Amino acid sequence: MTGPIRHIVMWRVGGDTPEERAMARLKVKTAFEGLRGRIDGMTQLEVGLDVSGVDYACDVVLVTEFRDAAALEAYASDPEHLRVRRELGSIRIARFQVDYPAAAPAPAADGVPANGHAANGHAAHEGILAGQ
Template identity: 30%
Template sequence: MTLRHIVSWKLSGETREARDGQAAEIIAALEALPALVPTLNALTAHRNELFDGDNYDVTLIADFDDEAGLSAYVVHPDHVVAGAVIKKYAVARVATDFTL
């Protein structure tokens, strides 16, 4: 069984270029996590490319064995560090969690 965690964020940058920079910083912070968080099976993070302004800016796709794996990820110190980067720039967050 795989629990998939999908999160999208809208970022605060006033221009697309500003949000490109913010997104790059967030994506780098997130993409460091698979090597650091044992319960995280897979993670990709993506910069939105179309419908700038209407679409959100960054999407995370992360896979876990189960809800306990997601919970351990959420409180993991390295995830907290990545979360702090996100909090600097995110003005909105939307998530869903579901079993594949």
């Protein structure tokens, strides 16, 4: 497969109290955000924390995009990625993943792509991203 690949991973985190779970969520977010700009072939990285509060939701989502399938494959054994996985250890108690070919977003009528990001890479609707 050629072309960009989107890699999405969602986790549930452990913790006996809401405070412990909140700290675990933040630790996962901070650890993966630390990979930004450090992984060859990774062109985008976003980490979000669930705000829905529903009991069936995951706690953290990682959305990344890679130059191609080879870059995603290399990421699996990248030393920085492996360091983060070791650092987080068992605080992640469930993991879900989807990888798929990333299509370029079609521009909306207002000229802003459907993903909400302007051509310069900044969010068109900053309020949407404020809590992430």
